[in-house]
Amino acid sequence: MSVAADRNQTPPAATAPRRQIAFEAARLKQPALALLLPLLVLILWHLATAGKAYSLIPPPAQVGLAFYDLAFGGIRNDFFSGTLLTHVIASVSRVYGGFFLAVLAALPLGLLIGRIEVVRQMLDPMLQILRPIPVTAWLPLAMIIFGIGPTSAIFLVFLGAFYPILINTVFGVRSVEPRLFEAASMLGCTPSAQFAKVVLPASLPAIFTGLRLGLGFAWMIIVIGEMTGVPTGLGAIIMEARQLSRTEIVICGMIAIGVAGFISDRIILMIGRKLLSWSPNHV
């Protein structure tokens, strides 16, 4: 107690700057903590690869240079130089193309399966059997059906994003509090109107979880999707660079996918926070 009392008696002039420092430190603590692990990985990576004559994995500095060259050109001026933006745009368009198709299909389907028993009995068994089939297994069939090109990639991304959105939507619809249907119907909201006025808003938090997972999957699938023989895309350069043993380009592609996926997750999270400000669990 007495120690605490003494502390409180410190003159205000002395505490003010100290408090400011404490505040600054608290503000920097989170990014500092987040950077700790990547820094450690970089150091270990550097120590394990730099200066070794026969390292199959290039050291971080070399990857850094390759990334600069990939983005802006001017260092090696080869096949890959200055092409990053083209590939990013190609992948982003396929990821979002497949993702939006998945939303378009999974959202209404999920609402129907969750709400209407007959639809569930009709569609659920088929969908559950198709679900465990990995996207990679669809690759040959996709190429036969959609040919070599971006359509196959979009189809595979669609498949990857479809199930998380569907399953979370069904879950959201099925876990709407029954009380809310009673409240709506005693207020004069007809059962058909309850779809839009109760079911959809009440399951929005779960739907958003599904969208977030689906978009994450879409970014994971893009490399497989772009193995279908498209000339552009982050997945395509990873495959291309692999065949040319340009491992530094492979790593650059990986980093670009990571960053792009992270940014698109932040965007969807921001939209979610806006739309779900009413939900105590999403603030």
Place this chain on the structure above:
Amino acid sequence: MSDTPTILSLRHVGKTFDVKGRKIEALRDANLDVKRGEFVCLLGASGCGKSTLLRIVAGFETASSGEVLMWNRPIEGPDPTRGMVFQDYGLFPWLTVRDNIGFGPASRRRPSREVKDTADHFIDLVGLGKFADVYPHQLSGGMKQRVAIARVLANEAEMVLMDEPFGALDAMTRERLQDELLELWDRTKLTVLFVTHSIEEAVVLSNRVIVMSAGPGRIDSDITVNLPRPRDVSSQDFNELRRSLSGKLHSHHGKVAA
């Protein structure tokens, strides 16, 4: 009161639930007439069928036997003329206070101008003017229940059904809301059917107390409360009535045990 029209009639109403193949009789041969403007409390311990009776009147459950009539027409499902106030509020968490209260009028396709005016009128009536644009999770229990009451009033309900609406609130808030409810009832002349297990609450609020008992749930007695309002909980008459109701409730418990 004798020439006031009867708004609600129950004739030999029974309800049996089928729980995993076992039949459970929740309500047997309930007969009740409620006149317009009455404040009727359904009083009883848990399992006496009081909530089942209320839910049948609301239209959430259908009676297994007998007739349930409002203005002499059978009740077929939930209807805006019978508004329900739930113990757990049942507010829409994604709507603001204003939109929750406007939900009924909006569902009945009133013009949006009118919906807003109606909502604002009832927001003021329950004293939540400052909270019109707030979401339910930011409100206290008492405020949530005010919203739930305003929501039913805004929808022009003729009968308000209340299922232990103040049961989850602390004693102070409960007393305040009881007073506010009585004031609203006095101003609107609504018919109220109020389920409670608190003898005091029943005596404070109602014109009539319907005492129910369990095993199977049924109506035991129908007691008219003629105490002057506002009611003084410390008066002799109040306590006599409370004692007599308590005696009735407990004698039934004895019967069930025997």
